[in-house]
Structures are given as structure tokens and as C-alpha cells.
Amino acid sequence: MHGRRAAAPGPVRLQPRRSGPTRAAHSSPRAGSRAPLSPQAPEPRAPRRAHTGVLRPAFSAVAMTFVGSMMIATSVPALAVTASDPEHRASVYAPVADDSISLRPQALEVASEAELRPLTTDGYAVEAAPPPIVSQVAGLGSVAVIESDLIVWPVSNPEKRASGFGPREAPCSGCSTYHDGVDFNPGNGAPVMSIADGVVVLATENGGGLGVNVEVQHNIGGELITSSYAHMQYGSLAVSEGQRVSAGQQLGLVGSTGQSTGSHLHLEMFGADGVRFDGFAWLSTHVS
Structure with a gap:
């Protein structure tokens, strides 16, 4: 079969787009009437301003300049951007090269008329402590x-006493008529x-007639003396046998x-x- 070739399309001419609104081919319809919409007619487009393309690049450049300035202002120390001081100064964030402190040696100046005398070691004697009593x-x-x-005294107020040492009338049934001690009433x-x-050497709550009783041995001037503390409260013992105690x-x-x-x-x-x-009587003459 032989057929005809389709005709080649001719050159297409481009029509320049108008910037203003497109006028309709026909006159505007009367008031109250609607023009029929053609399915092939394009929708009307919003008008464009001729100078929009010029303002956009300018606005973008200003915005980028502002943002860059803010980044510099917040990231660079104030000392680094100060232009009023012509002298070059190190950054406050720079590490210190040498933070050691050098101290000058101290010296004592003595006047020429001062007389220096060495300390004498004569006149001192060492005495051995007396041996303990065993x-x-x-x-x-x-x-x-x-x-x-x-x-020291065994109580804070030794002036308050009830019975002294020596003969007495028995104050209770079973009490002795000779008092072997002295009674303090603090x-x-x-x-x-x-x-x-x-x-x-003794710390007990079962001391018989002495009740709660403690005995302490002392070395007074090389002489062994024992002091006995009787009639104390139950549960008040503050020491134990074999314990070393101090005066007071x-x-x-x-x-x-x-x-x-x-x-x-x-x-x-x-x-x-x-x-x-x-x-x-003994404490009255020995209390320090």
C-alpha cells in the first residue's frame, strides 16, 4: 500500500506574554448574564509585577548579611573584635604558657653593731623518773x-560532810561505832x-556493806596508798579493774x-x- 506522508509541521511562532491582563476577544457580557465557559479556554492567571524579580535577590542578600553578622557577634569574644585598641592582645581563651610562680629567696639583714651569741647548753640536767611501785x-x-x-578532792564540794574519821555513835543497826572513813555530802x-x-584494783556493785565500791592504788611520793569509794549508785561505775586512771x-x-x-x-x-x-586530814595537806 502506498500512502501519503503527513505534512511536516511548520515553524512555531512564540507569542510574547503580556504583563497586563488579557483582554477577552469579545466584549464583556452584560450585567446579570454569565459568559459560557469554554472547556478549552485557560484559567486566568494572577497578574505579575514587573519589579518582583529585582527585589528578591536584594532582600536575600540583606538577610544573609544580617545572619552572618549575628553569628560573628555571638561566637567571637568581645576582645577579638574590638577595634579601638591598636595594641595586639592575646585571646582570653588562649592557654597560659607558664603558670609557675617564682619566689625570691628571703634574707635577713643584721646591723653591724648587733652581737650574736651562741646558745649555751650548760646548766641542764636530766633526771630519771622514779621507778613505779609494783x-x-x-x-x-x-x-x-x-x-x-x-x-584533788574526790567531790566538787568537800566542805559538805556528815561523819568524820574515828569514834562515833552507830547511825544504824549493823553500823560500826568507829568510822574508818569520812562521809561527803555533795x-x-x-x-x-x-x-x-x-x-x-577493785570495781564492783556487790561490795557488801560498802555497796557499789571502787578501789584505786596510788603512788604518792614513793608510798603506796589506796583510796576506796563506797555507797555509789548502781549502774554508775565508769571504770573497770586493771584500768589506769588520772587525777580527777x-x-x-x-x-x-x-x-x-x-x-x-x-x-x-x-x-x-x-x-x-x-x-x-590527809587530803587537806596534799591537795595541789
Whole structure:
């Protein structure tokens, strides 16, 4: 079959687009009437302004310049952008090359007229401490008692006393007519203190007629002396047997245990032979 070739399309002419609104080919319809819409007619487009293409690049350049300026202002220290100071200064964030401190040696200047004298070492003597007294205590064995220099009263107010040392009328049934100690009346619950440095050789709540009782051995001027503290409160013992105590250290509290007619401290004192003596008279002459 032979047919005809389709004719080649001719050159297409481009019509320049008008900037203004396109006028309709026909006159505008009358008021109240609608023009029929052609399905092939294009929809009307919004008019464009001729100078829009010029303003957009200018606005973009201004915005980018503003953003760049803000980034520089917030990221660079103030000292780095200061232009008023012509002198070059290091950044405040730069590490310190050398942070060591050099100290100058100290020197003492002495006037020429000053006289320097060496210290003499003559006139000093060293004395050995006196040897301790070693005593044998049942249940403890050998006890070394170091000499004590300080002696104090067993209560804070020694002037308040009930019975002295020596003969007396028996204050209760079973009480002796000869008082082996001295009774202090500082008040119930008052602290009872050791009269000197020493070693506790007895600490019991079952002391018979003495009730709660503590005995301390002392070395006074090389002589072994024992002090006994009786009638203290139950549960007030503050020391134990074999413990070393110092002068004024609390042993217990004033009470009325054992054979007692009221709260008081019964203090007995005796030497190595066990013979009791007047503790108040002895303390009056030995208290520091």
C-alpha cells in the first residue's frame, strides 16, 4: 500500500506574554448574564509585577548579611573584635604558657653593731623518773603504779560532810561505832572522782556493806596508798579493774547502796599495811 506522508509541521511562532491582563476577544457580557465557559479556554492567571524579580535577590542578600553578622557577634569574644585598641592582645581563651610562680629567696639583714651569741647548753640536767611501785593484787597479779604529782578532792564540794574519821555513835543497826572513813555530802548523783593517778584494783556493785565500791592504788611520793569509794549508785561505775586512771577522772556517782542511811560518799584511805587513816586530814595537806 502506498500512502501519503503527513505534512511536516511548520515553524512555531512564540507569542510574547503580556504583563497586563488579557483582554477577552469579545466584549464583556452584560450585567446579570454569565459568559459560557469554554472547556478549552485557560484559567486566568494572577497578574505579575514587573519589579518582583529585582527585589528578591536584594532582600536575600540583606538577610544573609544580617545572619552572618549575628553569628560573628555571638561566637567571637568581645576582645577579638574590638577595634579601638591598636595594641595586639592575646585571646582570653588562649592557654597560659607558664603558670609557675617564682619566689625570691628571703634574707635577713643584721646591723653591724648587733652581737650574736651562741646558745649555751650548760646548766641542764636530766633526771630519771622514779621507778613505779609494783604491788600484788588478787585477780590482777603484779600491778605497776606510777608516781602521781597531782592530788584533788574526790567531790566538787568537800566542805559538805556528815561523819568524820574515828569514834562515833552507830547511825544504824549493823553500823560500826568507829568510822574508818569520812562521809561527803555533795548530793545524790554528784560525780565521784579519783584523788590521784593510779590503777583500779577493785570495781564492783556487790561490795557488801560498802555497796557499789571502787578501789584505786596510788603512788604518792614513793608510798603506796589506796583510796576506796563506797555507797555509789548502781549502774554508775565508769571504770573497770586493771584500768589506769588520772587525777580527777570520774569513777561513779554518789548514791546510797550497801549499809547507808542516805546518799553520800564514804571515802576510806589506807597504806600498804591496810591500816585506815583520816582521809580528810590527809587530803587537806596534799591537795595541789
